[in-house]
Amino acid sequence: EAQVTQNPRYLITVTGKKLTVTCSQNMNHEYMSWYRQDPGLGLRQIYYSMNVEVTDKGDVPEGYKVSRKEKRNFPLILESPSPNQTSLYFCASSLYRTRETQYFGPGTRLLVL
Amino acid sequence: EDQVTQSPEALRLQEGESSSLNCSYTVSGLRGLFWYRQDPGKGPEFLFTLYSAGEEKEKERLKATLTKKESFLHITAPKPEDSATYLCAAGRSNDYKLSFGAGTTVTVRA
Numbered sequence: 001e002a003q004v005t006q007n008p009r010y011l012i013t014v015t016g017k018k019l020t021v022t023c024s025q026n027m028n029h030e031y032m033s034w035y036r037q038d039p040g041l042g043l044r045q046i047y048y049s050m051n052v053e054v055t056d057k058g059d060v061p062e063g064y065k066v067s068r069k070e071k072r073n074f075p076l077i078l079e080s081p082s083p084n085q086t087s088l089y090f091c092a093s094s095l096y097r098t099r100e101t102q103y104f105g106p107g108t109r110l111l112v113l
Numbered sequence: 114e115d116q117v118t119q120s121p122e123a124l125r126l127q128e129g130e131s132s133s134l135n136c137s138y139t140v141s142g143l144r145g146l147f148w149y150r151q152d153p154g155k156g157p158e159f160l161f162t163l164y165s166a167g168e169e170k171e172k173e174r175l176k177a178t179l180t181k182k183e184s185f186l187h188i189t190a191p192k193p194e195d196s197a198t199y200l201c202a203a204g205r206s207n208d209y210k211l212s213f214g215a216g217t218t219v220t221v222r223a
Contacts, residue, residue, distance in 0.1 A: 004156075031209070042117075042215035043157070043200065050209060058210055090156050100147045100204050100211060104156025 002027045004105035006091050012111045013081055021076045021108050023091030031094045032074040033058070033102065034066065036087040043090065049074055081112045115140045117203050119214035126221045129190050134217045136201035137183040144206040146184045148177050151198045151216070160199075191221045 004025045013019055025032065033048040035058075045058030049068040063085055065077040074093075078085060088109050092102040116139045126132055138146065145164045149157035161170040163179035170177045174195060176187040186199055198216040205212075 033211070035213075040215055042119075043202075043213035045210055045212070048209055056209065059212070092156070100145055100162055100202070101159050102157075102211075104158070107154075107156055 002103070004091055004093055004103050006089075006105040006108050008108060009106065010109050012113065014113050015082055016080050019078050019081060019110075021078075021089060021091075021110070023074045023076065023105060024072050025074075025091075025093040025103070026072065027093060027103065028071065029093035029095055029103075030071070031102075032068065033092045034064070034074070034076045035090045035092065036060065036085075037090060037107075038087050046076070046089075081110075083112050086110060086112045115203065115205070115212050117201060117212050117214040119199075119201055119217050121217060122215070123218045124220070126188070126191050126219065128192055128221055128223050131187070131189045131191070133188070134186040134199055134219070135183060136186070136214055138201075138203045140203040140205055140212065142206040144204040146179055147202045147204065147211075148175075148184070148186055149200040149202065151200055157200055188219065191219070193221045193223050195219065196221045 007022045030051045034046040035043045037043050044060045047066040049055040091105040094102040118137045120135045148160040151157040161177040166181045174189050178185045198218045200216045202211050202213045
């Protein structure tokens with residue numbers, strides 16, 4: 001089954017404790033992206049990747065890091081989480097040529113205390 | 114600065130009562146306008162892509178249209194299963210970013 005998986009689905013952590021949210025897709029997609037979704041603000045793009053070792057900032061990259069060492073994986077790293085990073089996070093992937101036809105993961109709900 | 118604005122924020126419909134959702138955009142060099150559906154607790158699901166003014170796309174009871182400044186998602190004779198949040202997004206031709214609106218939450222009562 002074609003899918004995008006994220007782990008963990010729910011996470012409660014404390015300020016400053018480094019964490020990683022994993023994202024994996026099994027569709028051989030080149031393009032992958034991370035979003036955060038907050039009430040009233042909609043989905044905002046954090047980082048995206050056009051292919052292995054090629055990443056770029058979205059609209060809200062501050063406080064986040066990403067890496068793309070393998071085509072299928074695109075982890076999101078919060079080096080020192082803060083309460084304003086409490087949000088619902090989505091990973092998405094697509095073929096490069098149809099990058100707006102994105103397949104989204106189920107989401108990761110993060111609470112930073 | 115690019116902006117994508119959706120209205121209304123929420124829409125309550127009776128089953129069979131047709132209506133339209135609006136997505137206005139200010140994007141330099143629009144590559145395309147995209148509609149997604151999001152069910153509670155799930156990630157968005159792709160619906161349509163519109164690339165040029167005057168273009169229309171249809172899927173079951175949904176029809177999306179595009180002008181130079183806005184897009185409409187028309188819901189014809191909706192059913193309760195059409196209840197969801199509908200998101201529109203704009204992609205730029207000069208980079209690979211995608212800007213989403215805040216969404217319109219549609220509730221269809223039987």
